[in-house]
Amino acid sequence: MDFAFGPEDEAFRREAREWLAEHTTGDPSRAAGRAWERELGNDGWIGLGWSPARGTYGNRTTTLTGQVVWAEEYARAQAPARLGHLGENLLGPTLLAHGDDAQCARFLPAIARGEELWCQGYSEPGAGSDLAAVRTTAVRADDGRTYRVSGQKIWTSLAHEADWCFVLARSTEGSRRHHGLSFLLVAMDQPGRIEVRPIRQMSGAADFNEVFFDGAEARAEHLVGGEGNGWRVAVGLLARERGVSTLVQQIGFAAELARVIRLAVEAGAAAEPAVRDRLVRQWADLQSMRWNALRTLGAADDPGAPSVAKLLWGGWHKRLGELAMQVRGASAALGPDDWRADRPYRLDALQRLFLFSRADTIYGGSDEIQRDIIAERVLGLPKEPRP
DSSP states (O other), X not given: OOOOOOHHHHHHHHXXXXXXXXXXXXXXXXXXXXXXXXXXXXXXXXXXXXXXXXXXXXXXXXXXXXXXXXXXXXXXXXXXXXXXXXXXXXXXXXXXXXXXXXXXXXXXXXXXXXXXXXXXEOOBTTBSSOGGGOOOEEEEOTTSSEXXXXXXXXXXXXXXXXXXXXXXXXXXXXXXXXXXXXXEEEESOOTTTEEEEEEOOTTSOOOEEEEXXXXXXXXXGGEESOTTBHHHHHHHHHTXXXXXXXXXXXXXXXXXXXXXXXXXXXXXXXXXXXXXXXXXXXXXXHHHHHHXXXXXXXXXXXXXXXXHHHHHHHHHXXXXXXXXXXXXXXXGGOOOTTOOTTSOOOOOHHHHHHHHHTTTTTTTSOHHHHHHHIIIIISOOOOOOOO
């Protein structure tokens, strides 16, 4: 595609940069929160990528290059991590593509105002990368007005903050694999019917959760795409986990790589040929990922694009974490100077990078699953036998 920034994009860049300079501190440790989401929403910065064909729902819209401009400036301003990105970047476009007018009118304005937060109910124990193996059930009530959702979801980001969860559940008894699934919007404020438990990671943080549904209620009017069509809706949503958001991610990667390079120079590790070679390779691979992301922005119907992107960045980020520890040497295993036994241990940014990135080739679809998708859906190779 012909990807270039024009005069309108540069004017939009100045507007975005000025707004961010006025409303952020430039402190990357500033906590994300609901107040920040409402601040973004009040000035129309949520939902820039939503198609205006079905209405603006209170948000401003812009071109694809304008979306990239905003994403780049947001990352460079070190603005707070977003709590609302699942609603804005995944559910919003999905409702515009598969939802009805009533669903769009009910949920999109609240997302655009930064008032309602969402989490994603996909992965389950035994059904992580293999999404078609979900066992959570959705049983329709006799009066047809509601569904009762029962089951367990895992690795659910922001479940402890979210007001709503979009849930993939099995609505047809006895169905298997991708048949008989439905996509439901479930309110999280249901005491006694929904329980959220944090998952403590080896880094000491708890970024993910287990969510237990025990007959949680979902209104029939909040069924997206029709009963039994959940697989089509879910796959459409997953295809949106790339594009502009991938470019934003790469800006963060570039900042992490720059930190590792500075450390290598200061510590003298950059003088070692092996380390210098790995640093150059990391830089070159990051440039390749950027160009691939720009290329796929204009290839919306490419079934392999999300899998290729995941394979590229998952392995790259994991290698960067390993390189950060190699550059630091033995000191990488040390805690902070003010460590005390009477409080939880703390990690610095590069130690967190190393520990968290160990999972990058697993979550969101393991490398093995991504290769299967490319082989079967793009190359047309025979499918692996399944029980």
